[in-house]
Amino acid sequence: MEHTLVLNATYEPINIISWKRALNLLCQGKVEVLAEYDREIRSISFTIKLPSVLRLLKYVKIRKRHQRVKFCRANIYARDHNTCQYCGKKYSTEDLTFDHVEPIVKGGGKTWENIVTCCFECNHRKGGRTPEEAGMKLIRRPREPEWVPTMLHITIGFRTAPQAWRDYFYWNVELESET
Numbered sequence: 001m002e003h004t005l006v007l008n009a010t011y012e013p014i015n016i017i018s019w020k021r022a023l024n025l026l027c028q029g030k031v032e033v034l035a036e037y038d039r040e041i042r043s044i045s046f047t048i049k050l051p052s053v054l055r056l057l058k059y060v061k062i063r064k065r066h067q068r069v070k071f072c073r074a075n076i077y078a079r080d081h082n083t084c085q086y087c088g089k090k091y092s093t094e095d096l097t098f099d100h101v102e103p104i105v106k107g108g109g110k111t112w113e114n115i116v117t118c119c120f121e122c123n124h125r126k127g128g129r130t131p132e133e134a135g136m137k138l139i140r141r142p143r144e145p146e147w148v149p150t151m152l153h154i155t156i157g158f159r160t161a162p163q164a165w166r167d168y169f170y171w172n173v174e175l176e177s178e179t
Contacts, residue, residue, distance in 0.1 A: 002037050004051050005165045009059040013168055022051045031056055035164035052164040069145045071112060073098065079145045080117035086136050087122050095119065101142060103128045112144035 004022035006015040017025075023041065025031045026048075035053040069075055076098055083090045085099075099118035102108030105128060116138065118126075126134040 002039060002050050002052070002162075005053045005162075005168060006031070007034070007053065007055040007168055009056050011055065011168060014056075014060065014062075019050050022054055023048070025054060026051060030058070035162075037162070052162050053168060069112075071110075075145070076112075076115055077117055079112075079142075083117060083139070084119040084122050085116035085139050085142070086118060086126065086131070088139055089119060091119055097123050099123050099126060101138065102130060106130065113142055116142045 002019050003016050004019060005013060006017055006022075006025075008014050019041075022031075026033065031051075031054040033051045033053070034055050035051070036049040037052050039050045040047050041050060069079075074093075077093055077096060081090070082093060082096060084096070096117055097120060098115050099122075100108045100110075101114050101116060104110075108114045122136070126136055131138055
């Protein structure tokens with residue numbers, strides 16, 4: 001049976017739910033229907049088309065614990081746009097590493113504020129020194145990202161996604177290309 005894409009009041013995708021849950025939200029008056037499937041659900045007294053896309057009428061704030069960006073290599077690269085934070089050149093992920101701005105031996109930790117994306121050449125040049133000691137400058141000071149890479153991580157095949165959903169996909173929805 002079909003699933004329904006749920007959008008926040010701001011039109012951001014936040015969930016995929018079953019058609020039963022979608023009808024429940026609709027009957028409670030919590031959502032508006034933006035798109036429907038051709039399929040219908042029939043009862044003795046009424047017929048209703050299955051909703052494909054729903055939008056919440058009231059904005060739902062995503063709790064702070066869901067908004068923390070996971071500290072991992074991929075998100076460090078994403079924060080720094082796959083760019084060496086010393087020379088400013090853009091690289092593929094295979095040609096990047098990360099660098100502790102304040103080396104661990106000098107008290108630096110594994111935190112958002114102390115790790116940057118770095119090419120191998122600049123990492124080797126900097127070595128176990130601070131950027132000042134190595135005569136290097138950071139393009140920008142590292143900090144924890146304010147963006148949320150995945151408020152909800154939805155992975156679906158692009159060909160299998162209903163056409164009505166595609167207008168609402170943003171950067172926080174991962175589309176797999178199917179060949």
